[in-house]
Amino acid sequence: MFFRALLSLFAAWAGISVCLASDGYPEPPKNWQEAAKRAGLTDDQLSRLEKDKFLVTGVEERQSFRAYLGGNVPFFVTSDAVLNAYHVLFEESLRQQEEVQAGGLRSFCDTVWKDLGSIESRYSGDDALIAQSKRRAMFTIGVALRLFGGDIDGASPELKKSIDDEVALILKAEGRHKPALLGKPEPSFVAFEYALFRPVGFYADKGTLSRYFRAVRWLQLVPFRADFPEEHLAFHMLGTIRQHYFGGVLTTRTILFTALGGVRDHLDLDETRLVSYGREKARVDDSFFKSGLDVVRADAGQMALSPSPFSDRVREVAPGQDDLEFRALSTYRLPEDIAMYTAAAVQSPSQSSISPGLAFNAWLGVPKAEELYRQQCGPDAWAQLIAGRPTLRRDYGDADAQQEPWWKRPFQVWSSELEYRGTLRWAAEVDERAPAFMRSLAWQTKAMQTIAASWAQARHAWMLQSKPQVHVLKGTASPQGFIEPLPEFFMRLSQCAGHMGRLASDAEAVGDPVAAVVEEMRETVKSERARVAEKAGEQEISEATWVLSKQLGTYRVPMDHDKLQNPSREDVLRLADELEKLAARVQQEARPGSELWGILQEERIRTDVLWHELEVLCLRLSAMADKQLSGRTFTQDENSFISHTGRRLSRIMLYRGQALFHPHDDAPRIAFISSQPKRAMMQHVGIGRPRHLYVLYPWEGKDVLCRGIVMPYHEVEAATTLTDEAWRERFSKGGERPPIPAWLHEMVPAEAALPEAKN
Known part of the structure; x- marks a missing residue:
């Protein structure tokens, strides 16, 4: 009572x-109507729900798993929610490996810079050309080294000024410019797009990764053209040093990076042999360049490397098939890049720009997207798009497989990214046993948004590795809940997670967790000292004290808490000194079996373990979705499994303990797609905050109201590359909420989002 x-x-x-x-x-x-009213749905929403059997509301959550915590409405586990967990875990795995990679690349730049000082001793012949090439190579490596915060001892005053001026422009990340040391603007190389140097995604969160982002982007963009002797020889110099010190390996390439499995755009230092490197001096003459070109063309044919049809710099002429360029670091083409780029290139200037999300859906082969794409873009663009779909060279011994669409075939030897895209296509495939509403136009649109939102998250992770595009200037006991009935999709996503788990496990075996932790500590010391260096107020001192105390407390360093109640600038500097000492201790003493090693392992996120959890989760969802389609009732254990989906997803998405009830408001993410120099705009795709989805699922002769989540997909243009922080501001109170593509208007409500849900 x-x-x-x-x-x-x-x-x-x-x-x-x-x-x-x-x-x-x-x-x-x-009945479901009463359940819907209790859930707060309006009469208009009830009418639409009754008509379409599903409804996307304006109620948002900070994280997708929150929709599966609490409430009296049965859950509907969507592909959106599981894909969101997949992408969050993927980015964390990649971030950890990039932290390791950053140290390797910095070491490489240091070594090359020192050896370039006397590189002319390895060559004879045209002394003027050798000097010019040396200067070009030193400029390229010197800029990367300075972006890392390194010294360029031995540089002439003129070269040092050129390097520092270039670094300043890169840090500013605005406008277009061609460094004078790389030559005057010309039709094939007008300028760099400096907005590409702005760190985005997880690279913008830490100073270490921000510096790494800029250095990598620089080394990816600077071209060494084979037909230009100065550039050809400069690249040969870099390759000579690489071969001597690194034995054919530029850096400690991450396992996850090689897992991308895309096509390299350029011949780079990891792959190219301009000539056979020897101890004798190389004579620079016509035969030197001819033999180098012969070797490179042979390598290109053997490795199936070809010039890219799209450019990563501002040009007046499009790249040609005979163009041969080298880069210090490779970029990769994602599977859809060529098809989507060439399709957009043949579009009439009078037509509106193609929606990237719609184009990707059409490239995958989603029927409704294909129809819309043909109508909006015309036959020429459509022909280019379908010509760029994957072609599988093997049928695995099954003659019938050749008659199937590429995404339906087995993928035992596919690359990770092609495997993921094949899996994603299954999100639009409707099982013949599925409820009738899943064959409606409205649900097809929902599936296209799921695919586009997942693709935007994938592009967000690969923004640094993939080639940047710069367009040429040219009732009764009802079940506890339901699962989106896509058993094949969940099965294949389980296989993707298993593959990623094995790669992450391999990366764990070769990675050095100590180096990343030490670098983070020292970066914290540097940033917090800078915070209170001049005119530090109470807020700056308090924030710096909290940051430093948190890191020290993690490693059980005793502190005088009485003095920290009203901290001073001196307290901050004292804590910074303590953290610097701790960094040195961790570097020297953190070895397996030590106390510091144990603490470090407790704090680490083991992505290989989480990938296995996602693999098992998807495998079980697949089996249960098939059971649901067969009309069989879930057991009590299976009902419990669905009711705890939110907790399982939160763990995979890196939330521990009670943190899942107070999640970070960082779900919206944005990814750069291409620049449009003629219009001075940058094209982006992204996701917004997760939104509640209500579904009327038919079960035992009745419609059962259940709740799930969808990930809204957005497309936006801006004057510069957008960071995640700037993107999330648009979803804050009073922010200018970004529009959604026209092809989603029938499904996603255009009105302003409602306040965050309270479960």
């Missing part, structure tokens, strides 16, 4: 109506 009275009082205070059964618990709704 007491509980009943207490709940009634709370309901009256909150202004809501609650029906209580005789045992003191809320009475179950008599």
Whole structure:
């Protein structure tokens, strides 16, 4: 009675109506309409829900798993929610490996810079050309080294000024410019697009990765053209040093990076042999360049490397098939890049720009997307798009497989990214046993948004590795919940997770967790000292104290908490000194079996373990989705599994303990796609905050209301590359909420989002 009275009082205070059964618990709704009203849906929403059998509302969550915590409405586990967990875990795995990679690349730049000082001793012949090439090579490596914060001892005053001026432009990340040391602007190389140097995604979160981002982007963009002797020889110099010190390996390339499996755009230092490197001096003459070109063309043919049709710099002429360029670091083509670029290139200037999300859906082969794409873009663009679909060279011994679409074939030897895209296509495939509403136009649109949103998250992770595009200037006991009935999709996503787990496990075996932790500590010391260096107020001192104390406390360093209640600038500097000492201790003493090693392992996120959890989760969802389609009732254990989906997803998405009830508001993410120099705009794709989805799922002759989540997909243009932080500001209170593509208007409500859900 007491509980009943207490709940009634709370309901009256909150202004809501609650029906209580005789045992003191809320009475179950008599039908789905009553359940929907209790969930807060309006009469108009009820009408649309009854018509379409599903409804995307304006209610948002900070994280997708939050929709599966609490509430009295049965859950509907969507492909959106599981894909969101997949991408969050993928980015964490990649971030950890990039932290390791950053140290290797910095070491490489240091070594090359020192050896370039006397590189002319390895060559004879045209002294003027050798000097010019040396200067070009030193400029390229010197800029990367300075971006890392390194010294360029031995540089002439003129070269040092050129390097520092270039670094300043890169840090500013605005406008277009061609460094004078790389030559005057010309039709094939007008300028760099400096917005590409702005760190984005997880690279913008830490100073270490921000510096790494800029250095990598620089080494990816600077071209060494084979037909230009100065550039050809400069690249040969870099290759000579690489071969001597690194034995054919430029850096400690991450396992996850090689897992991308895309096509390299350029011949780089990891792959190219201009000539056979020897101890004797190389004579620079016509035969030197001819033999180098012969070797490179042979390598290109053997490795199936070819020039890219799209450019990563501002040009007046498009790249030609005979263009041969080298880069210090490779970029990669993602599987859809060529098809989508060439399709957009043949579009009439009078037509509006192609929606990237719609183009990707059409490239995958989603029927509704194909129809819309043909209508909007015309036959020429459509022909280019389908010509760029994957072609599998092997049928695995199954003659019938050649008759199937590429995404339906087995993928035992596919690259990770092609495997993921083949899996994603299954999100639009409807099982013949599925409810009728899943064959409606509205649900097809929902599936296209799921695919586009997942693709935007994938592009977000690969923004640094993939080639940047710069366009040429040219009722009764009902189940606890349901699962989106896509058993094949969940099965294949389980296989993707298993593959990634094995790669992450291999990376764990070769990675050095100590180096990344030490670098983070020293970066914290540097940034917090800078924070209180001049005119530090109470807020700056308090924030710096909290950051430093948190890191020290993690490693059980005793602190005088009485003095920290009203911290001073001196307290901050003292804590910074303590953290610097701790960094040195960790570097020297953190070895397997030591106390520091144990603490470090406790704090680490083991992505290989989480990938295995996602693999098992998807495998079980696949089996349960098939059971659901067969009309069989879930067991009590299976009902419990669905009811705890939110907790499982939160762990995979890196939330521990009670943190899942107070998640970070960082779900919206944005990814750069291409620049449009003629219009001075940058094209982006992204996702917004997760939104509630209500579904009327038919079960045992009745419609059962259940709740899930969808990930809204957005496309936007801006004057510069957008960071995640700038993108999330648009979703804050008073922010200018970005529009959604026209092809999604029928499904996603255009009105402003409602306040965050309260479960």
